[in-house]
Amino acid sequence: MSRTAVYLDFAATTPIDPRVADAMQSCLAPGGTFANPASIHIAGRESAAAVEKARQHLADLFGADPRCLIWTSGATESDNLAIMGAASFRAHRGKHLITMPTEHKAVTDTFAHLEKSGYEVTWLEPDAEGLVAIDELESHFRDDTQLVSIMHVNNETGVIQDIQRIGEICRARDILFHTDAAQSAGKLPLDLGELPIDLLSLTAHKFYGPQGIGALYIADRPGCRVLPIMHGGGQERRLRPGSLPVHQIVGAGTAAEIARHEMSNDLAHAATLRDRLWQGIETVPDISRNGNAEHAYAGILNVSVQGVEGESLMLGLEPVCAASGSACNSTSGESSYVLRSLGRDDALAQSAIRFSFGRTTTKDEIDVAIERYHWAVDHLRSIAPSDRLVS
Amino acid sequence: MNTPTAYNEAVRRHFADPQHTGDLQEDYEQTLVADVSESLSGAHIVMSAGIRGGTIARMAYRVRGCPHLIAALELVCTTLQGQPLARLENFDSADITQELSIPAEKTGRILLLEDALATLWAQYASTED
Numbered sequence: 001m002s003r004t005a006v007y008l009d010f011a012a013t014t015p016i017d018p019r020v021a022d023a024m025q026s027c028l029a030p031g032g033t034f035a036n037p038a039s040i041h042i043a044g045r046e047s048a049a050a051v052e053k054a055r056q057h058l059a060d061l062f063g064a065d066p067r068c069l070i071w072t073s074g075a076t077e078s079d080n081l082a083i084m085g086a087a088s089f090r091a092h093r094g095k096h097l098i099t100m101p102t103e104h105k106a107v108t109d110t111f112a113h114l115e116k117s118g119y120e121v122t123w124l125e126p127d128a129e130g131l132v133a134i135d136e137l138e139s140h141f142r143d144d145t146q147l148v149s150i151m152h153v154n155n156e157t158g159v160i161q162d163i164q165r166i167g168e169i170c171r172a173r174d175i176l177f178h179t180d181a182a183q184s185a186g187k188l189p190l191d192l193g194e195l196p197i198d199l200l201s202l203t204a205h206k207f208y209g210p211q212g213i214g215a216l217y218i219a220d221r222p223g224c225r226v227l228p229i230m231h232g233g234g235q236e237r238r239l240r241p242g243s244l245p246v247h248q249i250v251g252a253g254t255a256a257e258i259a260r261h262e263m264s265n266d267l268a269h270a271a272t273l274r275d276r277l278w279q280g281i282e283t284v285p286d287i288s289r290n291g292n293a294e295h296a297y298a299g300i301l302n303v304s305v306q307g308v309e310g311e312s313l314m315l316g317l318e319p320v321c322a323a324s325g326s327a328c329n330s331t332s333g334e335s336s337y338v339l340r341s342l343g344r345d346d347a348l349a350q351s352a353i354r355f356s357f358g359r360t361t362t363k364d365e366i367d368v369a370i371e372r373y374h375w376a377v378d379h380l381r382s383i384a385p386s387d388r389l390v391s
Numbered sequence: 392m393n394t395p396t397a398y399n400e401a402v403r404r405h406f407a408d409p410q411h412t413g414d415l416q417e418d419y420e421q422t423l424v425a426d427v428s429e430s431l432s433g434a435h436i437v438m439s440a441g442i443r444g445g446t447i448a449r450m451a452y453r454v455r456g457c458p459h460l461i462a463a464l465e466l467v468c469t470t471l472q473g474q475p476l477a478r479l480e481n482f483d484s485a486d487i488t489q490e491l492s493i494p495a496e497k498t499g500r501i502l503l504l505e506d507a508l509a510t511l512w513a514q515y516a517s518t519e520d
Contacts, residue, residue, distance in 0.1 A: 309433055311457040315398065315406055335433075347433045383412040384455040385426075385437045 006320045006365045010206075011155055011183060011300055011356035016251070017208035023254040024210060027247035037244050038235060047246045054253020061186065061256040062200075063193040064217060070236045071249055074214035075182035076106040078201030079149075081216055081240065082178045083110045085226025086147050086199060087119060090176065094144025095119045098137065101341045102126050103151050106201075107180055111149070124150075128343045129292035130159035138169050147176045152190075153183035156325070156338040156354055157291025158300030160188070167196030176224060182206055182214075186259035187266065187299060192217060198224045204248070208359065209255030213248035216240075266359050271298035273357045273366050278303075280370030284377050290339055290352055302354045304339070308380045310350040316376025317353070320369045325352025398458055399492045405462035411469070415439045415451050421518065425510035429503050434460060438507040440471075440479070442515070447471050447478070452507075459493045460500045466490065467504060479512035 007015070016024075027033045033050045035043035052066070059066035072078045087097060099111050101123050115121045122140045126132055132150060148170050152163050163179050170177035178199035181190060185200075186207025192200065198221070203214035218226060218239075226239060233241030259266075278301055281287060286306035302325075305313075310324045325336035335349035344352070355369060398406070415422055419441035428435040434456035441449040450468040454461055466487045471478055484501050487493075493501060 307455065309455050309457060312406070312461065315403075315458045346430065350433050380455070383409060383453060383461070385435050385453040 004319045006368045008320055008322045008355045008357050008361065008365065008369055010358040010361070011158075011354060012323060013205045013211060014208045014358055015360060016205075016210055017255060017258055017359075019258060020209055020251045020254045024247045024251040027250050033246055033250070035246075037246060038233075047244075050246055051244055051249050054249045054256075057253035057257040057260075058215060061190075061260045062217065063191040065220060068192075068217050068220050070216045070218065070240050071244055071252075072214045072216055072240055073212055074205070075104075075180060075201045075203035077240075078203070078214050078216035079104070079106040079178075079180055080110050081226060081229055082199040082201055082218075083107065083147065083149055084114065084229050085239070086176050086178065086224075087114055088227040089225045090146035090223075094142075094146050096122070096142050096145045097147045097149070098122045098124055098140055098145060099149045100124045100126060100132060100151075102130060102154060102156075102338045103149065104155055104180055104182065107149055107151070126341060129295075130154055130157050130290075130338075130342050131292055131295060132161055132166070134162065134165050134169065137166065141169075141173055141175065145173070145175050147178060149178040149180070151180040151183070153181070153188065153297045153300075154291065154338065155183050156300075156323075156336060156352075157302045157342070158183070158297040158356075159291040160184070160295045160297055162295075163197060164195055167198075170198075171196045174223060183297065183300075186256060187263065188297060189263065192219070199226070204252035204255050207255050207259045210248050210251040213245060213252045215252070262359070267298060269359065269361075270357060273361055273363070274298050274301050276363060277301055277355060277357075277366050277369060280366070281373050284374065288348075290342065290344065299358055300354060300356045302339075302352055304344060304348040304352045305377055306348065306351070307384055308351045308377055310335070310352060312380050313351060313353060313376050316379055317369070317372045320372050322369070323354040323356070325349050325354070401466075402458050402462040402491050405465040406458045409461060409465050411451050411465055412453060413451050414453070415441045415449060417441060417449065419443050419448055421515070423511040423514045425507040425514070427503055427506045427510060429499065432456070432500065434500055434503055436460075436464065436503060436507045438464070438511065440511050442476060445476055447474050447476060456503075457497065457500060459491055459497050460504065462491050463487050463493065463501060463504055467508070476512075476515060479508050479515065482508045 033047050035047045037048035037051045055066040111121045153160050167177045176198045180201045182203050185202035198219045200217040205211040228239050290302040314324045335346050339349035421442040423440045425438045437453040439451045440447050452464045
């Protein structure tokens with residue numbers, strides 16, 4: 001990354017914590033813990049021990065039984081395994097599933113695939129602030145409903161869903177509840193010993209671990225199982241075949257251990273930065289926050305502004321690295337489907353910028369973002385046609 | 392959320408310091424104005440051409456659009472100023488596309504620019520009829 005870059009895209013991925021890198025290096029260095037953990041020789045057993053230690057660290061982060069955690073390549077694979085695996089396991093009971101259009105593509109595309117395969121999917125619309133209405137969710141329950149998948153923290157808006165309540169009403173009807181916790185794992189408290197969650201997806205690179213490693217939590221209770229979607233080995237309870245990447249797993253475990261100890265400090269830091277950023281830009285005319293501001297993860301601030309095109313806004317923001325709601329590379333030219341689900345029109349969705357920050361973000365970096373945002377909006381409005389909105 | 396495409400130096404220069412934005416202030420023999428937009432991407436162009444002695448004396452534009460479109464408008468204005476009016480007809484944006492390294496998925500935005508020029512020409516032609 002350029003030295004001048006101001007990285008405010010932690011929701012996309014976080015930098016690896018140096019302590020995580022050190023732990024991974026201990027595996028990768030000569031004489032390190034590199035052997036296949038499935039091997040029964042001494043080196044293999046050392047690797048297996050490292051894998052199980054990391055699994056325990058991850059379980060400790062969530063108050064979970066480590067035997068309930070399956071290593072995967074990340075949240076996308078976890079989502080696929082959870083949704084397709086649970087739907088398959090429960091197919092003999094019924095084929096009705098429920099999710100939301102504001103989920104990550106890893107979820108929506110998987111449900112769309114199941115729809116084409118004979119399942120019936122109810123797409124539950126959020127309110128204008130991105131929250132699901134619990135009573136409306138309940139009204140869609142049917143005798144053949146087998147799975148509900150609703151994310152914990154939305155990756156674009158940071159909106160937090162009430163997964164406690166959702167889990168309760170699902171469990172009361174013996175409906176499996178899956179949540180994509182890619183944006184909350186390691187960042188918000190999640191006690192799987194208490195929360196009525198059956199399936200939970202996570203990835204390490206969102207909480208200062210390495211990319212390419214994640215996990216799926218599968219609750220140990222009757223009727224809660226998934227069928228494998230890949231075949232070829234007996235690893236991970238035969239649910240996720242393939243040789244385990246020891247160095248990545250050790251990195252994920254170390255990141256989880258660090259997160260468990262530093263989560264409250266990280267959260268307070270993020271809240272301070274978010275408030276500083278919003279206070280610095282809320283004076284921009286016609287700016288608005290996307291998503292419910294009260295029920296939101298502090299590490300994400302998503303804003304739209306009228307009369308400004310998103311891709312140009314992104315270039316004007318440089319050297320700030322944030323995420324845009326415009327589909328700059330897309331041939332469709334479509335704006336964020338999440339923001340349009342919240343009722344934003346194309347122009348507002350196009351102008352959206354998601355700022356996300358974390359452990360290493362400084363107040364000075366936030367101040368750069370404030371200064372660049374003002375400059376970019378002023379610059380682009382100065383060259384825009386006088387009627388800002390195009391119908 | 393999505394990641395923006397890379398921009399070459401020409402795009403960055405024109406984006407940061409455009410020279411032809413605004414409205415035409417002087418009196419010309421004829422002032423042509425085109426207003427074109429495309430709702431899906433939100434792009435909107437208002438382009439003006441001041442005509443004097445059968446020549447494009449001055450061009451200006453206002454735009455809401457991506458950096459490539461802003462840079463393309465700058466290049467078009469620079470290219471056409473001082474040129475005979477007939478250059479507006481069937482303007483070929485291939486050179487601009489190449490100079491700015493405009494990716495294929497942005498073709499629609501450039502076509503919008505060509506629409507603006509075609510509108511200017513049509514406006515001129517209608518007054519000559």
